[in-house]
Amino acid sequence: MYNPQEIEPKRQKIWREQNAHTFDPSSKKPKYYILVMFPYPSGRIHMGHVRNYVIGDVFARYFRLKGYEVFHPIGWDSFGLPAENAAIKNKIPPRLWTETNIEHMKKQLARLGISYDWSSELATSRPEYYKWNQWFFLKMFDKGLAYRKQSAVNWCPKCATVLANEQVISGACWRCSSEVETKDLEQWFIKITDYAQALLDGHKALEKNWPDEVLTMQRNWLGRSEGAEVEFALDGTPESLRIFTTRPDTLFGATFMVVAPEHPLSIKLAEADKKIADYASEAVARRVKSHEDSKSPTEKTGVFSGLCAVNPVNGEKIPVWISDYVTMDYGTGAIMCVPAHDQRDFDFAKKYSLEIRSVIKPKNAGINKSLDGAYEAEGEMINSGDYDGLDNKEGARRIVKELAGKNLAKAAVHWRIKDWLISRQRYWGTPIPVVYCPKCGIKGVNEKDLPVKLPDDIAITGSGESPLASHKSFVEAKCPDCGGPARRETDTMDTFVDSSWYYARYCDPKNTSSPFDKNKAAMLLPVDQYVGGIEHACMHLIYSRFWHKFMRDAGLVTSDEPFAQLLTQGMVTLKGETMSKSKGNIVEPDEIIQKYGADALRLFIMFAAPPSHQLDWSDSGLEGIRRFLNRVSRLAEKATESDNAPARPASPEESLMLKKIAARTVAKVARDIEIEKQFNTAVSSMMELVNAMTTYSSDGDEVWREALESLLIILSPFAPHFAQETLATLRGEAKDKYNNKDDDRWPDVDEKLLSDDEIEIAVQINGKVRAHMIIPADMDEKSVYEKVLADEKIKQFIDGKKMVKYVYIPKKIVSIVVK
RNA sequence: GGGCAAGUGGCGGAACUGGCAGACGCGCAGGUCUCAAAAACCUGAGGGGACUAUGUCCUCGUGUGGGUUCAAUUCCCACCUUGCCCACCA
Numbered sequence: 001m002y003n004p005q006e007i008e009p010k011r012q013k014i015w016r017e018q019n020a021h022t023f024d025p026s027s028k029k030p031k032y033y034i035l036v037m038f039p040y041p042s043g044r045i046h047m048g049h050v051r052n053y054v055i056g057d058v059f060a061r062y063f064r065l066k067g068y069e070v071f072h073p074i075g076w077d078s079f080g081l082p083a084e085n086a087a088i089k090n091k092i093p094p095r096l097w098t099e100t101n102i103e104h105m106k107k108q109l110a111r112l113g114i115s116y117d118w119s120s121e122l123a124t125s126r127p128e129y130y131k132w133n134q135w136f137f138l139k140m141f142d143k144g145l146a147y148r149k150q151s152a153v154n155w156c157p158k159c160a161t162v163l164a165n166e167q168v169i170s171g172a173c174w175r176c177s178s179e180v181e182t183k184d185l186e187q188w189f190i191k192i193t194d195y196a197q198a199l200l201d202g203h204k205a206l207e208k209n210w211p212d213e214v215l216t217m218q219r220n221w222l223g224r225s226e227g228a229e230v231e232f233a234l235d236g237t238p239e240s241l242r243i244f245t246t247r248p249d250t251l252f253g254a255t256f257m258v259v260a261p262e263h264p265l266s267i268k269l270a271e272a273d274k275k276i277a278d279y280a281s282e283a284v285a286r287r288v289k290s291h292e293d294s295k296s297p298t299e300k301t302g303v304f305s306g307l308c309a310v311n312p313v314n315g316e317k318i319p320v321w322i323s324d325y326v327t328m329d330y331g332t333g334a335i336m337c338v339p340a341h342d343q344r345d346f347d348f349a350k351k352y353s354l355e356i357r358s359v360i361k362p363k364n365a366g367i368n369k370s371l372d373g374a375y376e377a378e379g380e381m382i383n384s385g386d387y388d389g390l391d392n393k394e395g396a397r398r399i400v401k402e403l404a405g406k407n408l409a410k411a412a413v414h415w416r417i418k419d420w421l422i423s424r425q426r427y428w429g430t431p432i433p434v435v436y437c438p439k440c441g442i443k444g445v446n447e448k449d450l451p452v453k454l455p456d457d458i459a460i461t462g463s464g465e466s467p468l469a470s471h472k473s474f475v476e477a478k479c480p481d482c483g484g485p486a487r488r489e490t491d492t493m494d495t496f497v498d499s500s501w502y503y504a505r506y507c508d509p510k511n512t513s514s515p516f517d518k519n520k521a522a523m524l525l526p527v528d529q530y531v532g533g534i535e536h537a538c539m540h541l542i543y544s545r546f547w548h549k550f551m552r553d554a555g556l557v558t559s560d561e562p563f564a565q566l567l568t569q570g571m572v573t574l575k576g577e578t579m580s581k582s583k584g585n586i587v588e589p590d591e592i593i594q595k596y597g598a599d600a601l602r603l604f605i606m607f608a609a610p611p612s613h614q615l616d617w618s619d620s621g622l623e624g625i626r627r628f629l630n631r632v633s634r635l636a637e638k639a640t641e642s643d644n645a646p647a648r649p650a651s652p653e654e655s656l657m658l659k660k661i662a663a664r665t666v667a668k669v670a671r672d673i674e675i676e677k678q679f680n681t682a683v684s685s686m687m688e689l690v691n692a693m694t695t696y697s698s699d700g701d702e703v704w705r706e707a708l709e710s711l712l713i714i715l716s717p718f719a720p721h722f723a724q725e726t727l728a729t730l731r732g733e734a735k736d737k738y739n740n741k742d743d744d745r746w747p748d749v750d751e752k753l754l755s756d757d758e759i760e761i762a763v764q765i766n767g768k769v770r771a772h773m774i775i776p777a778d779m780d781e782k783s784v785y786e787k788v789l790a791d792e793k794i795k796q797f798i799d800g801k802k803m804v805k806y807v808y809i810p811k812k813i814v815s816i817v818v819k
Numbered sequence: 820g821g822g823c824a825a826g827u828g829g830c831g832g833a834a835c836u837g838g839c840a841g842a843c844g845c846g847c848a849g850g851u852c853u854c855a856a857a858a859a860c861c862u863g864a865g866g867g868g869a870c871u872a873u874g875u876c877c878u879c880g881u882g883u884g885g886g887u888u889c890a891a892u893u894c895c896c897a898c899c900u901u902g903c904c905c906a907c908c909a
Contacts, residue, residue: 213903216823220905227909245909258909300907325907335909343820344907416908537904607844608831612824614902616831624844630859671835681833684843691843694860764838764889807889813838815889 002633002722004597011721012110021060021115023071025523032068033524034060035503035563037532037540038075041101041123042082045108047572047579047605047617048533050589054602055569055611055679056531057114061717062673064115065746071524072115073506075122076102079130079495081159083428087460094428095456098125108590113598113720122509124498125428129505131451132515133497134433136547138444139554141434145191146422148442153421155183161425162187188432188491189419192546196222196415199545202561209565211612214537221538223416228400230336230409232257232309235317241265241309244331244414247341248403249396251313252384253359254336255349257320258302262328269305269322276322279303283324300325300348311336312408313399314385323348331414339374346374359383360392420543422494427460427467429492437479437486446480452488466490499540500547503527503562515556522558530563534612537568567677570614572605579617587617599719600625606679606718629722631690632711636726639705650698658696662707663753665689669714670746679718686715710747763788764815765798781808788814 015021023031036056039049060072076098083094090097102123109116122129140146154163156173163173168180200222203215227246234241241257259265261280270277283301302323309320325344326335339349339356349356360379381387381395390398403409423432431452433445445452455474460467468474468490477488501515507524508516541563548562571578579586592601604625609615650658665685672682689711696704709730716723727744761773761784773791775784785806788794798816806816 211824213823217904220822223905223908225908243909247909323907326909327907330908332909337909342909344909347907414908416905534903610832613832618831618845620845621831627859628844634859680831681843684833687843813890815838 002629002726004599004721005594007725008111008113008593008598008721011724012113015113015115016110019119021070021072021117022119023073023117024069025520027069029067029069031071031524032063032529033071033527034063034529035072035506035527035531036074037530037536038077038499038502039105040077040080040082041098041105043101043104045105045112045589047587047589050112050601051569051572051605051611051615052531052533053109053112053114054605055567056529057112057602057720058606058673058679058717059529059531060115061720062670062746065713065717065744066670067745071120071506072117073120073509074109074114074116074118075120075502075506075509076124077495077499077502078102078123078125079429079492079498081426081428083125084426084460093456094460095125098123111590111593111598112602115720120506120509122502122505124430124495124502127451127453128510128512129502130430130454130498132501132505133430133493134445134450134452135447135515136501136550137493137497138433138447138450140190140550141444145194145550146188147191148186148188150184150186151189151421152182153185153187155181155185157181159426162421162423185423187421187423189421192420192543193415193417195546195549196224196417197413198549199542200224202545202549205561206566210563211534211566211568214534214541214566214568217537218542221417221542224413225415226413227411228396228403228409229332229412230312230403231407232312232336234320235308235310237307239265241320241334242332243334243336244412245336247338247396248399248409249381249384249387249392250338250341250359251311251336251399252381252387253338253340253357254311254318255339255355255357256318256337257309257334258323258326258337258345258348259305259320259334260326260328261322261324263322263326263333265305265320265334266322269307273306276303276305279322286324300344300351302348302352312403312406319354321348321352329418330416341374341376343374343376357383417542420494420546422497423491424494425466425490426492427454427458429495430497431468432489432491432493434489435477435479435486436489437482437484439484440479440481440486443480443486449480454492466492468492496539496543500544501551503530503544504548504551504557518556521556525557526559526561527563529565529567531567531569534568534570541566567611569611570609572615572617574617576616592622596622596626597629597721599722600629603629603683603718607683608680610678610680628687628690629719631694632715633722633726635690635693635708636712636730639700639708639730650696650701650703654697655701655703658692658703658707659750660753661689661692662710663749666710666714666747666749667754673717683718686711713744713747716744761813763791763794764813765794784808784814788816 034056036052039045056072060070064070078098083098086092086097087094124130124133137146154168155161156163156176156178158176158178159173162183162185163180172178173180200219203219206215225246227244228248229242229244230248230251232241232243233239241259243257245251261283266276266280270280279301300323302321302325305320305322307320308317310316311318325348326333335345337345337348337354338359339345339354340358341360346356348354358375359382360375360377361382362375362377362379378392381390381392384390384395387395387398400409400411404411431454433450433452435443435445437443455468455471458467458471471490475488475490477486478484479486504516504521504525508520511517544562548557549560551557552560573579574585574587577583577585589601596604600622604622605615607625608618608621665688668685669682672678672685689707693704693707693711698704709727712723712727712730716727761775763773773788775787779787785808789798794816806814808814
């Protein structure tokens with residue numbers, strides 16, 4: 001009987017000793033790069049990791065069987081806040097805490113039987129890795145892609161650090177969920193907006209092999225909108241107001257303007273006008289608060305600025321208002337308002353009794369006179385001078401062109417995505433390699449002086465400013481230019497920098513002269529299959545796509561995109577709830593392995609739900625998997641016991657059926673893994689094969705044995721210890737020789753067994769299936785009818801009635817209608 | 820408000836390009852073995868109904884209402900619900 005506690009450690013030892021899963025760059029086989037999102041070394045593996053890594057391992061082991069040289073690396077995303085928190089709480093240095101956790105989790109991964117190439121392991125918190133973060137930073141700094149600016153930033157008071165826009169989830173910190181404040185600080189940014197268009201264009205190449213869901217989310221994040229910037233002169237002043245609009249066709253309907261309370265114009269006016277100053281401070285306060293319940297747009301409020309602007313299309317003077325429904329962080333912080341064609345402007349106009357003027361009407365219809373809302377759709381232009389009668393899109397083009405001639409407008413594209421703020425006021429991260437020299441200004445550290453090492457002798461108290469800022473010998477530096485005393489930057493980089501290019505470092509993790517060798521990367525990249533959680537759809541997966549394009553432009557990689565195929569797996573829950581320490585509902589993988597074995601755990605997690613769905617944990621489901629493995633184990637025992645005579649010999653038909661089922665199963669499992677990526681149905685079809693083999697009368701004959709071997713091979717990506725051990729026993733091989741690297745191949749399928757020459761068709765009369773018939777697959781339509789109509793059973797239904805219609809759907813069904 | 824995904828038994832879920840809905844597993848019920856239990860194995864089952872009743876048939880049935888089709892879980896239209904993402908984005 002199958003005993004996981006005995007065979008699993010044994011197989012794992014063999015793999016380890018034989019380096020069974022180390023990538024061989026000299027191999028002639030086609031390469032296949034399978035990547036799983038590397039874990040943060042929090043201390044222990046959880047079920048979410050298990051799911052992620054088992055999916056990755058099924059791919060890896062499957063493609064090895066298919067004859068690929070598979071690269072399946074693993075590493076540690078080991079910079080980040082928890083190490084600092086642990087240091088504060090338990091007085092353990094972050095580095096020690098992190099490295100200890102890594103050691104423990106490595107053992108846990110080994111117990112799962114994941115076939116990693118441990119020779120390419122990396123950890124982002126080690127200087128040999130983060131040195132290259134600094135190197136990339138300097139390259140970007142040289143190209144003007146890394147820059148420093150004063151700006152209002154999202155500040156998490158609990159984490160005492162700034163956050164990127166993407167890290168603020170409905171007004172709260174993505175990590176600790178405390179409310180985010182705004183603060184003005186000098187910070188480092190990466191100009192990801194330069195690549196916004198390239199990131200959007202890149203979607204074309206990903207459409208087929210990335211989930212739609214992820215692409216849609218990214219499209220939302222990028223948030224491209226096309227329109228025009230238009231200049232409105234401010235009446236009676238030399239100044240003007242620049243606005244962005246997606247609807248320049250509605251310019252003739254602009255009856256007022258609105259600027260944000262934070263807009264320079266508002267700030268200037270507030271100095272002289274108390275009413276405006278009061279409104280502005282009140283509005284900003286409300287904005288912070290409305291983050292909490294930002295579901296419903298609040299009622300619009302505003303105050304008249306006292307100024308009028310001049311509409312460039314018709315010279316009309318229109319009032320300028322100040323309102324918080326316009327924000328400073330999108331567009332120009334000022335808008336033209338067309339209440340007839342924008343619902344928000346409409347609401348505002350209603351409240352303050354401003355003019356509403358229709359300038360677009362639906363084609364082939366009158367103007368919508370009911371003033372209960374704005375008409376936001378396309379249509380024909382009216383009340384627009386020379387442009388009347390034009391299609392609004394055409395009108396938009398012409399208006400922009402005409403105004404551009406007078407230097408009053410230009411076509412423009414605006415994006416929702418902002419530059420990536422990477423400064424963090426934290427210790428446990430990559431130091432930003434910059435010094436501030438009183439004479440020479442901001443200077444990048446010389447490349448030969450990299451890495452700027454994190455000091456290990458540091459007090460982490462969790463209060464006040466960044467621990468690095470109070471570390472004297474770290475802060476005191478020499479200017480790379482003049483050699484004079486200078487102050488070192490004490491901010492560290494966002495950890496998303498670390499994970500933006502780790503997949504490339506795996507290709508050459510020990511390189512000390514460059515981030516990686518170009519040729520090695522060219523051979524392995526892009527990643528063929530990436531597996532990870534959907535929660536990274538917008539941050540990690542946008543940052544690393546950006547980083548890849550930067551590396552391409554720097555000549556380091558040759559591909560346009562880092563990840564050719566992406567699979568996002570769902571969460572693992574218990575009774576519908578996410579597992580968490582605070583809820584105390586964690587199922588420990590180690591305990592499950594102890595009780596059921598790693599193979600059962602692996603199979604269960606693959607079988608219980610399709611990979612993208614949420615997976616609810618169930619102990620009884622696991623029992624079912626154990627039953628299945630026991631059944632297979634008994635089948636194998638039968639095959640090796642010579643004295644166990646078959647119940648009775650199988651008939652030729654029965655043998656053919658088993659052959660066909662086995663062949664179909666092999667083909668189906670391959671298809672499910674490689675194309676459908678639906679592992680649950682792959683497992684269920686293997687169960688069907690086992691059911692068929694159990695009821696086969698002549699257990700032990702050649703057909704049955706072949707089916708068993710095929711089964712064990714296709715099972716081996718899912719339950720590798722069990723399948724390999726059983727195969728070795730079955731073949732009477734020296735058990736310690738077997739290593740799954742070259743010994744086995746995915747079974748060849750005899751096409752004849754898959755393509756049926758004789759097929760079963762259904763015969764339907766008046767919508768009811770009345771008979772099934774076996775016909776040669778290539779029979780022509782006419783002969784099919786003749787054969788059907790000659791059938792005795794069919795005749796009874798047709799006799800004495802008039803045939804109205806008949807249809808033959810090839811290889812499937814004959815449908816006859818009679819009256 | 821916008822976008823995306825999804826709604827199928829008691830549960831997880833299956834169904835290639837429209838072709839016998841509910842594979843496979845869990846749970847459940849009954850049985851075999853046993854002093855008993857566990858394990859294992861076998862059998863049964865979507866709802867409702869009919870009969871000449873242990874087999875055969877009818878009928879309803881994949882969120883709701885329409886449509887296309889000989890045939891719809893699948894395609895089209897409208898709606899409802901849930902989940903996720905975005906959001907005074909100009």
